[in-house]
Amino acid sequence: MTRKIALVVNPTSGRGLGARVAPVVRRRFEEAGITADEYTTTCAEDVGRISAAVIASGADAVTLIGGDGTIHLGAQVLAKSGMPFGVIPAGTGNDFARGIGVPLKDPVKAADLIVAGNTRSVDLAVAKDEYITTIVAGGFDSLVNKRANAMRWPKGNARYTVATLAELRTFKPLEYVVTVDGEVIETKAMLVAVGTGPTYGGGLQICAGAEIDDGLLDITIIPPISRLTLLQMFPKLAKGTHVTDPRLRMLRGKSVRIDSPGITAYADGEPLGPLPVDITIAPGALTVFA
Numbered sequence: 001m002t003r004k005i006a007l008v009v010n011p012t013s014g015r016g017l018g019a020r021v022a023p024v025v026r027r028r029f030e031e032a033g034i035t036a037d038e039y040t041t042t043c044a045e046d047v048g049r050i051s052a053a054v055i056a057s058g059a060d061a062v063t064l065i066g067g068d069g070t071i072h073l074g075a076q077v078l079a080k081s082g083m084p085f086g087v088i089p090a091g092t093g094n095d096f097a098r099g100i101g102v103p104l105k106d107p108v109k110a111a112d113l114i115v116a117g118n119t120r121s122v123d124l125a126v127a128k129d130e131y132i133t134t135i136v137a138g139g140f141d142s143l144v145n146k147r148a149n150a151m152r153w154p155k156g157n158a159r160y161t162v163a164t165l166a167e168l169r170t171f172k173p174l175e176y177v178v179t180v181d182g183e184v185i186e187t188k189a190m191l192v193a194v195g196t197g198p199t200y201g202g203g204l205q206i207c208a209g210a211e212i213d214d215g216l217l218d219i220t221i222i223p224p225i226s227r228l229t230l231l232q233m234f235p236k237l238a239k240g241t242h243v244t245d246p247r248l249r250m251l252r253g254k255s256v257r258i259d260s261p262g263i264t265a266y267a268d269g270e271p272l273g274p275l276p277v278d279i280t281i282a283p284g285a286l287t288v289f290a
């Protein structure tokens, strides 16, 4: 029987990459004998609305073309639906796609994973009644995220570098209360990040070693360090070599509360809300082609 896969395209992802990639993916599906119904979103709300309609339509699977923001919106509806879900990376960060091993720069290879049809279940974090597909940031990193989101220039990941340098000028370590499975940690820190996968910000391995299907949240606490040391840590984050720094605290657990006065948490690159935030895990909540 012919497979039917709905293609949900955010044409604005990656400054128009979503729109450019869609015909390539559609062609690849059609070559493989798959019926591909294409839906182009016109606003953020469309992603969930169309995904819900696809589930109700009896399609075999859905494929989202977009970045982490698009995946976040789709996951709210697709989680626990059992509908297999393919990702074609078209954003600037693409950390969810990176975490499940989807090729980031080759949409045909990414489509081939969906054509091959092998699926796996991956965990999602849950916070403030939302599913989170990558990482909750609460601290220096959320301030950088806020600043970067407000900037129009430069493009791509360079925005995060500029925002990091700007934020570093005035940043001071924050007072935290972090609770992991009931154990209370009171500490000063630069940031506390919690997630299911290893990366955010386009490949920064803040939770290096996190496994997306182990049923656990990974927690990283970066203690007070000098501005220079924090700056020096960034290239190491990209490679994951920062984990050798003994000052870092890396923990695992099933439930986490992060609290620090005056800080807004960011999740999947978008504001989640003010701390405190309680984070739990939904094991195997998403079925993905990978």
Ligand SMILES: Nc1ncnc2c1ncn2[C@@H]1O[C@H](COP(=O)(O)OP(=O)(O)OP(=O)(O)O)[C@@H](O)[C@H]1O
Pocket: 009, 010, 011, 012, 013, 014, 015, 041, 042, 043, 044, 045, 046, 047, 066, 067, 068, 069, 070, 071, 073, 090, 091, 092, 093, 094, 095, 268, 269
């Ligand atoms: N037509 C649209 N359809 C869907 N979302 C849209 C649309 N226009 C704007 N958006 C907004 O675009 C946001 C960004 O999309 P997305 O995250 O996929 O791309 P990106 O920001 O380029 O990539 P990344 O998050 O990986 O850096 C979404 O969270 C959504 O709020």
